[in-house]
Amino acid sequence: MLGRVNHIALVVPNLAEAAAKYRSVLGAAVTAPDALPEHGVSVVFVTLENTKVELLEPLGSDSPIAAFLAKNPAGGMHHICYEVEDIIAARDSLVAAGGRVLGDGQPKIGAHGKPVLFLHPKDFFGTLIELEQV
Numbered sequence: 001m002l003g004r005v006n007h008i009a010l011v012v013p014n015l016a017e018a019a020a021k022y023r024s025v026l027g028a029a030v031t032a033p034d035a036l037p038e039h040g041v042s043v044v045f046v047t048l049e050n051t052k053v054e055l056l057e058p059l060g061s062d063s064p065i066a067a068f069l070a071k072n073p074a075g076g077m078h079h080i081c082y083e084v085e086d087i088i089a090a091r092d093s094l095v096a097a098g099g100r101v102l103g104d105g106q107p108k109i110g111a112h113g114k115p116v117l118f119l120h121p122k123d124f125f126g127t128l129i130e131l132e133q134v
C-alpha cells in the first residue's frame, strides 16, 4: 500500500520566521507561503533531495492544529505523509482492518492538489498519518 514518504510536517508558531531560519541557517530551498483556509493552515514546503518538510501554522479560528500548538507552543513534529496509488482502496482496506479515517472519510484536496486523508494518531502508535494519492 505505502509508497514514498511525501513529507514530514512540523507545526511552527510563526511560519515566516521558521521559513526564514530554514533558508538562512540551513540554506534550504523553501516555497512561498500558501494559505489553505479549507484546511485551517498556512504552509510552506522545504524541498529536499528525497522528500519534503512541510512547515505549518494555524489559519483561522478552528484550525485542526491549534490544540497541538497550544500543547506544544514552541512547535513540534505533527504528521508523516505517505504516498499511495489508490487512496480509496487504501482507505477501504484500512477501515476494514479497524482503522479510523478522520473527518467524513472522503478525501480532500491537499497542498499539492492531490487527494489526501488522515488516519487517527491513536491507531498508529501516537503518530498522525496522512495519505496522499500520487
Ligand SMILES: CC[C@H](C(=O)O)C(=O)SCCNC(=O)CCNC(=O)[C@H](O)C(C)(C)COP(=O)(O)OP(=O)(O)OC[C@H]1O[C@@H](n2cnc3c(N)ncnc32)[C@H](O)[C@@H]1OP(=O)(O)O
Pocket: 009, 036, 039, 041, 043, 054, 056, 064, 065, 067, 068, 077, 078, 079, 081, 102, 103, 109, 110, 111, 112, 116, 118, 120, 121, 122, 126, 127, 128, 130
Ligand atoms: C491537507 C493539507 C496539508 C497537506 O499536507 O496537504 C496538511 O497536511 S494540513 C495538516 C493539518 N490538518 C490535519 O492535521 C487534519 C487531521 N488532523 C485532525 O483532524 C486533528 O489534528 C486531530 C483529530 C488529529 C487532533 O485534533 P485535536 O488535537 O484538536 O484533538 P484532541 O486534542 O482531542 O487530540 C486527540 C488525541 O490525539 C492527540 N494528537 C493530536 N494531534 C496529534 C498529532 N499530530 N500527533 C499525535 N497525536 C496527536 C492528542 O494529543 C490527543 O491525545 P490524548 O492522549 O487524548 O490527549
Ligand SMILES: [Co+2]
Pocket: 007, 009, 054, 079, 081, 130
Ligand atoms: Co501534510
